[in-house]
Amino acid sequence: MANYYWIIAQHSGKVIEVEGGSVRNCAKIIQYTKKSEDDPSVDTQLWFFDGGFIINKRSGLVIDVLNGNINNNAQIIQHKSFPEPVHNQEL
Template structure:
């Protein structure tokens, strides 16, 4: 069981129930939207276990993915409109020992630069997975109130950047920020399993030859799927 510093003294998880005792006197209102329904949860890190899943923001309904669908190391993580079917791989993640692994790239969510900056923005990115002894900036825990926090620093959480509606736009940047008492939907996340979604809603991109030979035909509509 990972140790949590400062904010939470105890952390107990069951498949659909979160129980917590706080060492801090700070209190927050409970929010039913924070509940994750019908997903088996890891008893150690709080994420869905043995599942590919979307990580969805409560401020805009968008999901985490690498910028420009890149599979390269160092590429920043942003939020994008949720996609399904063939082109959803870049938006799907799996937890393995606290690492959040992207299905398309095989890389993990990482604190860019390796540490949280005090006076400058700290972005998250995808990067090659490191050995456990060097992975302090790559392992995460899901807190009961809906926050995703670095395993060794639960006073900071993943945060959608922006103000005055910018944070609700597709492509908003995702940072590490100090945990907030107010306006906290920018910092709260829910999970959706891959197989909870329709098999195909977004069509694959056809090759040029396919477009020429089948320009009058379409078999990509959802209502045609048997």
């Protein structure tokens, strides 16, 4: 069984979550106030590590940099993992 974690932004104290609790490809990853473990929607904020991937508990999708963008303010999304290694999904 996986261990689940909140990923907390040091500058704000907020955690990352999938916007709107979406389970779809390309849903935005945002920062948001940490939810209680008793909150039924907390799974959208919980993540686990599998190999080089960070995976959302609710959706089962991985953190992805949209289009592999390397510029400042690149959009972070969730997406299905690709069968071949891609630099914008793996640590």
